[in-house]
Amino acid sequence: MNLAIFKYAAPMTFYRLAGRMIPWFAWGAGILTAIGLYIAFFVAPTDFQQGEAYRVIFIHVPAAWMSMFIYLVMAFWSAVGLAWNTRLSFMMARALAPTGMVFAFLSLWTGALWGKPMWGAWWVWDARLTSSLILLFLYVGIMSLWSAIDDPRRGDRAGALLTLVGAINVPIIYFSVQWWNTLHQGATISMTKAPSMAATMLIGMLVMAFAAWFYAIATSLVRVRGIILERERHTEWAAEILEGK
Amino acid sequence: MQWASWSEFWAMGGYGLYVWGSYGAALIVILIEIISLRRGQRQTLQRLKRMKTWESE
Amino acid sequence: MLRFLTAVIRRDLKLAARRRGDWLTSQFFFVMVVSMFPLGIGPDPAMLAKVGAGVVWVAALLASLLSLSRLFADDHRDGSLEQMLLSPNPPVLLALGKALAHWLIYGIPLLLIAPILGVQFALPADAIAVLMLSLLIGSPVLSLLGSVGAALTLGLRGGGVLLTLLILPLYVPALIFGAGAVDAAVAGLGAEANLSLLAAFMVMTLLVSPWVAAAALRVSIE
Numbered sequence: 313m314n315l316a317i318f319k320y321a322a323p324m325t326f327y328r329l330a331g332r333m334i335p336w337f338a339w340g341a342g343i344l345t346a347i348g349l350y351i352a353f354f355v356a357p358t359d360f361q362q363g364e365a366y367r368v369i370f371i372h373v374p375a376a377w378m379s380m381f382i383y384l385v386m387a388f389w390s391a392v393g394l395a396w397n398t399r400l401s402f403m404m405a406r407a408l409a410p411t412g413m414v415f416a417f418l419s420l421w422t423g424a425l426w427g428k429p430m431w432g433a434w435w436v437w438d439a440r441l442t443s444s445l446i447l448l449f450l451y452v453g454i455m456s457l458w459s460a461i462d463d464p465r466r467g468d469r470a471g472a473l474l475t476l477v478g479a480i481n482v483p484i485i486y487f488s489v490q491w492w493n494t495l496h497q498g499a500t501i502s503m504t505k506a507p508s509m510a511a512t513m514l515i516g517m518l519v520m521a522f523a524a525w526f527y528a529i530a531t532s533l534v535r536v537r538g539i540i541l542e543r544e545r546h547t548e549w550a551a552e553i554l555e556g557k
Numbered sequence: 558m559q560w561a562s563w564s565e566f567w568a569m570g571g572y573g574l575y576v577w578g579s580y581g582a583a584l585i586v587i588l589i590e591i592i593s594l595r596r597g598q599r600q601t602l603q604r605l606k607r608m609k610t611w612e613s614e
Numbered sequence: 615m616l617r618f619l620t621a622v623i624r625r626d627l628k629l630a631a632r633r634r635g636d637w638l639t640s641q642f643f644f645v646m647v648v649s650m651f652p653l654g655i656g657p658d659p660a661m662l663a664k665v666g667a668g669v670v671w672v673a674a675l676l677a678s679l680l681s682l683s684r685l686f687a688d689d690h691r692d693g694s695l696e697q698m699l700l701s702p703n704p705p706v707l708l709a710l711g712k713a714l715a716h717w718l719i720y721g722i723p724l725l726l727i728a729p730i731l732g733v734q735f736a737l738p739a740d741a742i743a744v745l746m747l748s749l750l751i752g753s754p755v756l757s758l759l760g761s762v763g764a765a766l767t768l769g770l771r772g773g774g775v776l777l778t779l780l781i782l783p784l785y786v787p788a789l790i791f792g793a794g795a796v797d798a799a800v801a802g803l804g805a806e807a808n809l810s811l812l813a814a815f816m817v818m819t820l821l822v823s824p825w826v827a828a829a830a831l832r833v834s835i836e
Contacts, residue, residue, distance in 0.1 A: 354560075357559065358570065363570045363571070364569040364570035364571075365572035367569065368576055393689060414587070414590050422579040424581045425574075425578045426579070428575060429575050429593060437675075444763050446783045447781040448785060452779065453779045454780075457780060460767070460771065460772065460773075460776055466833055466836075470766045472831060476767060477759075477784065477822075477823075478784070481783075481787075484787050484818075485783075485787055487787075487789040488785070488786060488790040491794070531590065534598060535589055535597075538597060541601065541605060545605050545608065554606050554609055555609075556604070556678065
């Protein structure tokens, strides 16, 4: 990838490019979701251990993956922005966060609904669940920091710093919660291993993951266009767009 | 195809609440995000246009 | 360099000595939060001994956040923070000095008060010793990570609550290792493993957070 694009390319270019890309990703997300749901409900066989309840994983696992992946991408853009002072990468980080938070919430919600029939509890303080919860808290923290800072330049940088500190901290939190779990053995519930997966289950999950990925790209591009327009409103091209529309 | 009837499909082998609770929540949350995204986009445009006219006056 | 660091610390200590009310508020907050728990969950000594370490630790997190929201605010208001940042001294040392001063002023008293609270919670003597040791090792983490949050939220409306929202999740490892050490001691398992993990986490925050806090200060001031 050529970083120069993000440094010198006018936000105008990216605004137009994003506008052209959004329909593709949105339609891609829709079509992939349709295929994924078809596989999830009509192709994938009933699991011999978990019955039909396992069908939650087609939404749970992609949501959990995306919540972590989006955070990593945010951390990447934050690092790029702080290192090379590229405005566009800060805007990308901002545009990604709400979708990441949505997926973090969904992974917790669906995890609870999957856990209840499988482990007999809506919630267990297991390492994965707990770190997902902390991840959601981090999203909330970063977004409230952004909303509290009016100056975009300061907000960009402050949010980026917090994102990076969180990125360092998440693995440590995961490890510490796992450690904590081994100490408090009374509360642990033997986690059922992921069911030995039929190929169709895996394919369904991957298709749904790609759908979530496309969805995240589409929503963040819509958001980044709004942010670009707001920041560039004093430029000529933005004025043209505002008058034209 | 593994469902003999629609009612069997909705029952999900007795796990209907959990399965549809998950998919339903996902649908609702994603719809909320899309709607708020649209509204946000429109509001931003309107606000910027308003600011534009103020500034040019 | 070292002179600058000690100058920052000494300045904060002097200022704190002049404002004893603020200092007392924070300590009483700590004691009161901890004292509310037995009233909420019942006086059974066995149960209190079980939750005691966690309660003291959580209260310590909240008490330190309470005082952290003012860490840079006063210096920011009278302009001295800007002066110090403009001086040729490295901002990292400023951030480190402020965090260390906060630890001396607010962290050390926590661990001195903790034994009294431990007795309230029917903790055995060796567990109380471990509690003090865990606070000694862990409280620098609270000041150091908190200084990052204080720098990020400098001068924002609702800064205190925001600071809590940002930093509390990052405190999780310190809470787990710190309270875990005491729990392990109560269970007779030996607290060394938890304490050394806590120490490792403390060293890591010591190495990383002054840089982040300095960067955050520069972001917030300019």
